Amino acid sequence: MLYIVIPVFNRLKYTRECLLSLRAQTRTDFRIVVVDDGSTDGTDQMLAREFGEVAVVKGDGNLFWTAGVNAGIRHALTLGANRIMTMNNDVLVLHDFVERMLFWAEKHPQAVLGALELDVATGKPIYGGERLDWRTNTRHDLLAELPEADRHGLHPVTYLPGRGLLIPLEVIEKIGLFDEKRLPHYLADFDYTSVARLHGFAVYCNYDARLSTYPDESGQEQTRRHRSLHGYYQHLFGIRGGGNLRNFTHFTLKNCPPRYMPYYLLNGYARRLVGYFLH
Known part of the structure; x- marks a missing residue:
């Protein structure tokens, strides 16, 4: 069933x-x-x-x-x-x-x-x-x-x-x-x-x-729609943050092939740090 x-x-x-x-x-x-x-x-x-x-x-x-x-x-x-x-x-x-x-x-x-x-x-x-x-x-x-x-x-x-x-x-x-x-x-x-x-x-x-x-209606879209320093912090560190750096790190460590991990992490961090203001 x-x-x-x-x-x-x-x-x-x-x-x-x-x-x-x-x-x-x-x-x-x-x-x-x-x-x-x-x-x-x-x-x-x-x-x-x-x-x-x-x-x-x-x-x-x-x-x-x-x-x-x-x-x-x-x-x-x-x-x-x-x-x-x-x-x-x-x-x-x-x-x-x-x-x-x-x-x-x-x-x-x-x-x-x-x-x-x-x-x-x-x-x-x-x-x-x-x-x-x-x-x-x-x-x-x-x-x-x-x-x-x-x-x-x-x-x-x-x-x-x-x-x-x-x-x-x-x-x-x-x-x-x-x-x-x-x-x-x-x-x-x-x-x-x-x-x-x-x-x-x-x-x-x-x-x-x-x-x-x-x-x-997604949480990520609503956060980006009302950009602020508080929203930026929540984007990077909040539980509901679409760019949460800790979550991204855990996801990468669990799933990315080791030989690609250094570049994937650095590229992903950069995208999250600047992406909040670009979308």
């Missing part, structure tokens, strides 16, 4: 819309676990009133993304999950999303799968996976490189985000859960999928399965 794990903290409207999109799926042989990390906007009452079929795990407001996902995965495993899908609450899945994810999961039962992301406002694709050249810290955007006629099926990638990320039980049994100690929020999803690939599991972006996202 597939269990979809969704960590939430406030943003009730997004959570409701996400769950309604999951309720409208063409394939319904899955269950949902919401990890409510101390929301104060009535999320708990809404879930109890409108989504009685959803299992809820409570947090105290200090889980952040990684520990929240891990708490949901642990609960799902006790309920007999053999596949886990992590999902953020600020996504809308198209009606055949689960069907198209499980179609390929059943053909490649040990593969880790992500999905093609669309802009919720325009319906246009905005993210379809990356291939990273560790030697030069160059990211090859599959959407930019794939001809439109080839934008279907599975495409191998270096790592995947946690929005609609399908993980077979075999992967969890081999590499464990997400690294909540060293990567409490950002990069935990990229790290997990990269580690899975290093352990021999195929990692694909599934271009047949689509979900819509709100790109302007």
